[in-house]
Amino acid sequence: MANETKGNWWIWKVFWILLFITAFEVALGMIKPPFLVDTIFLGTKLLNHVFIILTIIKAAYIILEFMHLGHEKKSLKWTVLLPAMVLVPYLLFIILSEGVHSYLMI
Amino acid sequence: MDEALIKDHKPAWKGGDLPYKASYGKLMMWFFLITDTLTFSAFLASYGFSRFKYQDSWPVPEDVFTHFPFLHGDHPLLFVALMTFILIMSSVTMVLAVNYGHKMQKNKVILWLVLTIIGGSMFLGSQAWEWGHFIHGDKGAVVTNGSSSYKINDSLFVNSNLAHVFKDGKIYSIDNLSEGNHHDSSHSDDIDFDNFISIFASQKDLDLRLSDKTILDHDLAVEYLKERGLRTTKGADLYENEYGHTLFGDYFFFITGFHGFHVFSGVVLLIILLVNVIKDTYAKRGHYEMVEKIGLYWHFVDLVWVFVFTFFYLV
The missing domain is CATH 1.20.5 (Single alpha-helices involved in coiled-coils or other helix-helix interfaces)
Incomplete structure (x- = not known):
């Protein structure tokens, strides 16, 4: 397996990415930038689109790295x-x- | 792919081939996770349906989840952020356990599995706390009567069946409007509603916010309460909740409950796994693939939470 030689640093890298995105989401949810809240796109606030995109990025990291799917056949x-x-x-x-x-x- | 997993090299037509280069157990875990993905997608999609349909009386998440243990005042998002952090952290410890499993280092697998179990249990505890607060309630609300729109002074207000007492731009606790508010008034029957209205009328700085977020000024609010108000309510159950539309509470209980049940199952699986690791079951087998399979499930639980977090608390 590729990771046997890779050590653990990649795990912590993914962890920091996930943590940073979550912190960013929470900060956005608390601050609620007026520009993102007032712009409506596809029936909902632009802020919600930002949240959904960030969520999908987080999901991709979990699936591809933590669940190792990115390294499967x-x-x-x-x-x-x-x-x-x-x-x-x-x-x-x-x-x-x-x-x-x-x-x-x- | 560990060679140890292919026990005997049979010809391909007798099952000796692994077209996906993954073992049977891992594949079946993946297929189970695909079905579970679709289940949770259906839950969240139906949540979205109801939210769009009843958008006028759907609560604002920040008004609902505002508490943090040992802290007073409103701290929206903070507690769920902590829960998310705990679950992501337990995902990390799980990957580390899987990683040391590949290297056949039993003691490190045990260490990281124990930490994962602790993380999972902490998450379950947090969820119990969150549910407790949700059920017990916070500020309370007034249940109003009627299903059609209602007119006062020629302005049209959409009727919403629920209204919050509002003061200085914030929801104000109904406990402050009942006589002898030191007793536990979590039961709505405890509050005499006529008395409630008269106390409300006497405090000129109180307004009323209908659940479509229209704010009625004090005089209109008193009139509205006299004509439409039925009783007060506090907390949440499957029939009614103080936050907004009934379905909001129902979905909250159902989706976070179903996810919590997944976490609980995951913790049970991890404990069984830990016992087996300690008993050298996998060392004798020659590989720690079971850690990997349970790990897949555990990451999936984390993955679902990432979506629940977004759609219940952020959006």
């Missing part, structure tokens, strides 16, 4: 990632647009 990587990458956005698109629709129907 390419076929295994796509077997795991593809169902979620296709089905979850599809589910979200259907359900959230229905949510907005039923809000307008109340």
Whole structure:
């Protein structure tokens, strides 16, 4: 395994990245920069888009590094990632647009 | 891929080949995690549906989760940030355990597994604390009557079934508006509502915030309370909560509860794993792959929390 020779430094690197992103998110949530709060994009605040993008970055680090998927065989990587990458956005698109629709129907 | 995992080199058509270069156990863990991903996605998507549908009466997360142990006042986000930190930290100790498992260093595996178990238990304790506060309630709210919009002085207010007492731009505790407020008034029946209104009317600096975030000034608020107010409520259960729409509480209990159950299962698995490591089960087997498999599950639990954190507390 590649990591047997790599030591532990990469684990701590990922840890600091995750910690920094989380701290940044919390800081944004407390400060709430007016520019990000007042700009509405795709039905929600720009701030929420920032949160979601940062969350996906965190998720990528956990899956690819901590769960080691980034170092698995390419076929295994796509077997795991593809169902979620296709089905979850599809589910979200259907359900959230229905949510907005039923809000307008109340 | 550890050679030790391929016990006998059978021909490919008899199962001797590993097309994914991963063992059976690890693959099955991955497949389980894919299904669990879809389960949690469905939960969070339905949360999103309800939030969009009832966006007028959905609470603001910062008004709900404001407490921190041993600290007074409002500290939104701080406690969940700590919980997130604990879980990320336990993920790190888990990777370290897996890493030392590859190197067959039993004592280091034990050390990092113990720390992971401690991290997981701390997270569970924090969640219990969080639930306790959520259930017990904080500032309380007034339950109002009606399902249609309501007009006062020709201005239109959307009826919301719940209103918060507001003072200086902040939610004000209803405990301050009941007589003899030293007793535990967590039961809404304890507060005489007519008395509540008269105390409210006597304090001119109190306003009322409806759950669509419209603020009624004092005089309008008194009128609104007299005509629409039913009773006060405090805390949360599956039928009603002081924070906003009922579904908010239901989703909170269900999604964080389901995640907490995953954490709990993870801690149980880790303890079994630890016992087996101490008993040399994996040393005899020649590899510590079980640490890796449980590790995958543990990281997944962390991964789910990252999303729960975003969608329940930040967004």
